Amino acid sequence: MQKYSRFSDVSVSEKILNTAFLVTIGIAYMFALLNLYYTHEGRDGKPGLSVADVKLAYYGSHNQTRLGAAINGPMESNLPNAAAKTDILNWLANGTTKDEFQAKIKPILDNNCIMCHSAESGMSIPHLTSYEEVLKLTGTDTGATIPALVRVSHIHLFGIAFILFFVGRIFILCEMPRWLKRVMVAIPFLFLIGDIASWYFAKIIPGFAYVVIAAGALMGLSFSAQILFSLYQMWFYKKTPSQS
Ligand code: HEC
Structure with missing residues (x-):
């Protein structure tokens, strides 16, 4: 054998x-x-990992924007305070105007996000350095x-x-x-x-x-x-x- x-x-x-x-x-x-x-x-806003978090990761929330979903979920910890989050959510709700972006949103992104979300970082994630780029993330979150x-x-x-x-x-x-x-x-x-x-x-x-x-x-x-x-x-x- x-x-x-x-x-x-x-x-x-x-x-x-x-x-x-x-x-x-x-x-x-x-x-x-x-x-x-x-x-x-925490994607669903509650601490810990749940089926809801996995659904949001793949299917998306379909009732908020991609930017909104990110700052309510995994990117929240990069924001300095709750006021910054409210500013971004208000901008999304108020029709995403360029004036409001330059005045309120760009400073937040420049200080907290673009070290990763820019061409310089070399990471293959969306850039957040200009109004036009950020606008692309204001569509529905489809995961x-x-x-x-x-x-x-x-x-x-x-x-x-x-x-x-x-x-x-x-x-x-x-x-x-x-x-x-x-x-x-x-x-x-x-x-x-x-x-x-x-x-x-x-x-x-x-x-x-x-x-x-x-x-x-x-x-x-x-x-x-x-x-x-x-x-x-x-x-x-x-x-x-x-x-x-
Ligand atoms: C330390 C690096 C880093 C910082 C700082 C950072 N991000 Fe991110 N971000 C990432 C990575 C990596 C991903 C991709 C994660 C994934 O695919 O699961 C991501 C994903 C995202 C997405 C989802 C993009 C998509 O394709 O839907 C958004 C929106 C976003 N980040 C916004 C922000 C905002 C707003 C800030 C600042 C408050 C920020 N990020 C700060 C690393 C970072």
């Missing part, structure tokens, strides 16, 4: 390398979750733009595919029923692709926010299971004689 390699065939230095890699990936994943929390938390989703999708797919591949390579050295292993190596990839596909549906149908969350959570769980199984079997698992 063909011999497949298992953790019992692996040298201690290779186990240490595998362990260091898996633990670091586990820590990186925690930071990814924290980053997710800080990006979407994440397609170019923004495409940008995040390609980074996620390339990057996470690598991570899942290397974690999966280590995981296939575990001892377990063949069918279970075959299912477990494929699952994180399916949920990854499903999660990213659901972002686009969530942009059109707000209820898909639940699918975004579920697919993302299941990807995280299945991938964490691979890491934990691998760490356990690498160091603690002893083959019973019947399995050899």
Whole structure:
């Protein structure tokens, strides 16, 4: 019978390398979750991350402007005080005139926003340096733009595919029923692709926010299971004689 390699065939230095890699990936994943929390938390005006926040991120609010949604949500902390927010919201409500922009809005943006929202920053986010540019953000908030989703999708797919591949390579050295292993190596990839596909549906149908969350959570769980199984079997698992 063909011999497949298992953790019992692996040298201690290779186990240490595998362990260091898996633990670091586990820590990186925690930071990814924290980053997710800080990006979407509070979009709906309430602290903490909720389904409503995810709906707003993808579908948008459809009853406020993109600029209004940003300063009521993730960009609020960049404003110096509540008065500045009220000034911007009033300008949006009063018909976005150029005079009011120059007098009241531009100073706020110049002091608090353009360090990121300008050509100089090199960030691929809308510029807030002129009246014309800011006017483009006074349309209805329809959530994440397609170019923004495409940008995040390609980074996620390339990057996470690598991570899942290397974690999966280590995981296939575990001892377990063949069918279970075959299912477990494929699952994180399916949920990854499903999660990213659901972002686009969530942009059109707000209820898909639940699918975004579920697919993302299941990807995280299945991938964490691979890491934990691998760490356990690498160091603690002893083959019973019947399995050899
Ligand atoms: C530290 C850098 C930084 C500062 C300062 C900053 N922003 Fe942002 N802003 C970002 C980033 C990054 C994004 C993209 C976030 C995303 O796509 O989730 C963004 C997104 C936005 C958007 C949404 C753009 C869109 O495509 O719909 C608006 C509107 C916005 N910011 C307004 C502001 C305003 C107004 C201020 C000042 C009060 C401000 N930002 C200050 C970094 C910054």
